[in-house]
Amino acid sequence: MAKRITTGGSGSGDRGGRNKRARVHTPAKGRGKGTSKGSGGSARRPAPIKVAAVRGAGRAQALGKRGPTPDFAARIARLLSETRKRGVEHAVISHSTDVGYLTGFLGGDSVLCVGPELGSKGAVIVSDGRYAEELEPQHTLADVVLRTKGMWETVGDVLKRQRVARFAVQAEHLSVAEYETIQRAMASGDGMEAVAISGLVGALRLVKDEAEIELIQTAIRIQEAALLAVLPTIRAGQTELEIAANLEAEMKKRGSSRCWFDSIVGARANGSLPHYRPARTKTAAGAPLLIDWGATFEGYCGDMTRTFSLGKWSKTMREIYEIVREAQEMSAAALAPGRMAHSIDRIAREHIEKHGYELPHGLGHGLGMTKEPPYLNPLMADMELRPGHVVTVEPGIYLPGIGGVRIEDLYVITETGARNFCRLPKMLEWSTLR
Numbered sequence: 001m002a003k004r005i006t007t008g009g010s011g012s013g014d015r016g017g018r019n020k021r022a023r024v025h026t027p028a029k030g031r032g033k034g035t036s037k038g039s040g041g042s043a044r045r046p047a048p049i050k051v052a053a054v055r056g057a058g059r060a061q062a063l064g065k066r067g068p069t070p071d072f073a074a075r076i077a078r079l080l081s082e083t084r085k086r087g088v089e090h091a092v093i094s095h096s097t098d099v100g101y102l103t104g105f106l107g108g109d110s111v112l113c114v115g116p117e118l119g120s121k122g123a124v125i126v127s128d129g130r131y132a133e134e135l136e137p138q139h140t141l142a143d144v145v146l147r148t149k150g151m152w153e154t155v156g157d158v159l160k161r162q163r164v165a166r167f168a169v170q171a172e173h174l175s176v177a178e179y180e181t182i183q184r185a186m187a188s189g190d191g192m193e194a195v196a197i198s199g200l201v202g203a204l205r206l207v208k209d210e211a212e213i214e215l216i217q218t219a220i221r222i223q224e225a226a227l228l229a230v231l232p233t234i235r236a237g238q239t240e241l242e243i244a245a246n247l248e249a250e251m252k253k254r255g256s257s258r259c260w261f262d263s264i265v266g267a268r269a270n271g272s273l274p275h276y277r278p279a280r281t282k283t284a285a286g287a288p289l290l291i292d293w294g295a296t297f298e299g300y301c302g303d304m305t306r307t308f309s310l311g312k313w314s315k316t317m318r319e320i321y322e323i324v325r326e327a328q329e330m331s332a333a334a335l336a337p338g339r340m341a342h343s344i345d346r347i348a349r350e351h352i353e354k355h356g357y358e359l360p361h362g363l364g365h366g367l368g369m370t371k372e373p374p375y376l377n378p379l380m381a382d383m384e385l386r387p388g389h390v391v392t393v394e395p396g397i398y399l400p401g402i403g404g405v406r407i408e409d410l411y412v413i414t415e416t417g418a419r420n421f422c423r424l425p426k427m428l429e430w431s432t433l434r
Contacts, residue, residue, distance in 0.1 A: 065255070067218055067298045068211040072141055075102050076114055076123055078204055083115075083168050088195050090115030090167040092155060094174065097299075097369050098201035099125075103138050106299050107131045111155055112142070117162050119143030124158050126151065152185040156192075164192065171196035205368055207388035212300060212368060213412055216390060219256070219302035220410060220421040223295035226250035227306070227424065234433055236285045236310055240265040240278035247293055256295035260303075260370070264292035271307065271404035274361055274396060286311050288403035289433075299369050303392050304422055305408035308431045317405065318428065320357065320397040324405045325426050327351040327395040331363060331376075335385065335393070335411055335418035341374040342382045348395040357397045364392035367410060389413040 079102065083091045093099055096108040103112060103125060110127035118124050123142035127135060135144050147154035159167060169182060179196065186192040208216070229250045234243060244265045251259065266276040267283045271290035283289055292305040307324075309317060327348040334347055345363040352359045362377020367390050374383040376391060385391075394408030409422040425431075 067215045067300075070104070070209065070211040072102060072104055075204065076141075079201060080114060080122075082200060082204065083197075086168065086195075086197055088166055088168045088197070090118065090159070090164050091200060092159075092167055092169050092194075093201060094178075095170055095201070098170070098173075098205075100299050101201060101205055101369060103141060105131075105135060105138050107134050110135075111151060113155060113158050113167075115162075115164065115167065118158065118164075126154050126158060150185070152182050155182075156185040159186075159192065166193045166195055168197045168200060169194050170200060171198045172202070202372065206366065206373060207386060208368060208390055208412065209388070213388075213390075215298050215300035216302065216368070216410070216412075217421055219295045219297040219300055220304070222254045222256050222297060223251055223293055223302045223304060224422065224424050225254055226256075226295070227291070227293065227304075231308075231433065234283065234289070234308075234310070236283050238283050239280050240267050240270070240283075241280060243267075243283070243289075243291070244278045247291070251293070251295045254295075255297060257298075258296050260294045260296045260301040263294075264290065264305075266290040266404065269401050269403050271406075272398040272400045272402065274398060274404070274406070283310055286314065288313075288317050288405070290404055290406060292406065292408065301367055301369065302421070303367055303394075303408065303410055304424070305394055305396075305406045306424060306426070306431060307405045307407065308433050310433050313428070313432065314402075316399065317403060320399070321405045321428055321431070323352060323355050323357065324395050324397055324407050325428075327359075328393055328407045328409070328426070331395065332393045332409065332411060332418065332420070335391070335413060337385055337387050337413055337415065339385050340382050341376045341385060341391075342378050344385075344393070345376045345378055348393075352395060352397060359395055360398065361396070364394050364408075366391050385413050387413050387415050 079091060091114050093102060093112040099110055099112045100106040110125055113124045114122060116122060121142055124145055125135060125138055125142045126145045126147055129146050132146055138144060145154060145158060182194050186194060226247055230247045233246065244263045248259055248263055262277060264276055265278040266273060267281045267289050268287040270276050270281055271288050287310060289308045289310060294301055294303040307321065330351055331344050331348040334344055348363050349359045362375055362379065364376040366372040366374050374385060374389055374391060390410065390412050392408055392410050394406055396404055396406030398404035407426055409420050411418040411420050
């Protein structure tokens with residue numbers, strides 16, 4: 001029978017989409033909510049997935065290696081050029097990800113002040129004693145001040161020392177209370193003015209340079225290898241939390257500093273929740289398993305999703321798997337410089353709707369050190385794709401009480417099209433754990 005379904009959440013961050021009539025199969029009476037209509041009984045331990053089938057993905061190649069060093073001085077120069085366009089000579093960068101982007105320091109709890117004649121190098125990092133040793137590599141780029149009082153009071157001292165009259169602050173990353181704290185700290189500075197400006201560093205981060213692309217590629221290799229290590233261990237009766245813990249441990253063994261988001265492991269019907277959080281639900285024979293995971297390497301993120309079945313796929317899950325795979329491949333093939341982000345979303349959305357289902361979230365989002373534009377999402381601002389943009393393509397179909405399918409790869413826009421960072425297969429046969 002057909003019935004109206006309501007789905008929420010997002011595989012790419014933001015909720016949206018219309019609730020349309022979707023074809024679903026109502027579970028037979030007596031079956032638990034999370035039970036698939038596939039084969040019953042206990043599942044055999046799945047056969048090992050051969051790492052050789054995905055060339056290079058099985059090697060823990062990040063261990064003991066450092067990635068390329070970006071040109072941080074050039075990034076600061078680009079920032080100052082941007083601030084001058086906005087009528088300000090100096091900037092105070094307080095968002096920890098942006099401080100990391102501009103300096104390579106990922107420790108947090110630090111503020112970067114940049115502008116003419118600030119310190120001996122035109123840049124000053126204000127931090128504290130916890131990071132004194134960790135900040136030693138940054139001394140070639142900036143002076144380091146280890147504060148002994150409040151952060152903004154110390155920043156004020158740095159600016160007052162050079163008689164800075166106006167300076168930019170990051171409007172999108174400051175609360176009203178923080179902005180008022182800055183104003184109070186500058187009150188004794190002979191008319192110093194904090195100018196709230198949005199997008200100072202975010203705009204610089206959108207187009208990735210070669211060093212960034214290599215770091216993202218390493219993050220993807222780490223998480224692919226981790227999944228390949230975990231797949232042969234998955235069996236019926238494991239909890240979602242156990243699988244998530246194993247996957248995250250394998251990523252760390254291979255050099256991931258952290259998961260950039262909490263891994264999504266949705267067993268059985270839980271896969272219908274796009275941003276599900278793993279719990280104690282156990283995998284079952286003949287039931288789906290959705291895994292969305294991401295490694296972080298030297299501050300840069302990877303993001304992928306694959307959907308599996310432990311044994312035979314149900315008719316419904318097999319159908320929506322192929323629809324999602326087709327939508328993913330069709331929309332990814334259209335990625336190219338000059339295309340508008342929303343137009344890529346429409347390709348996948350129209351393909352899914354043509355088959356009677358819906359895509360309840362945006363098709364994808366930009367990615368680097370965190371989620372960012374461009375968004376392949378009609379609820380967000382549209383943007384022309386440019387070489388160096390990195391985006392996810394992650395369509396999905398979600399059926400409450402049955403499960404969901406999402407397939408996601410990560411791409412960099414090139415001069416002529418796009419290149420996929422990911423190597424793991426997407427065929428139904430590969431996604432069947434026997």
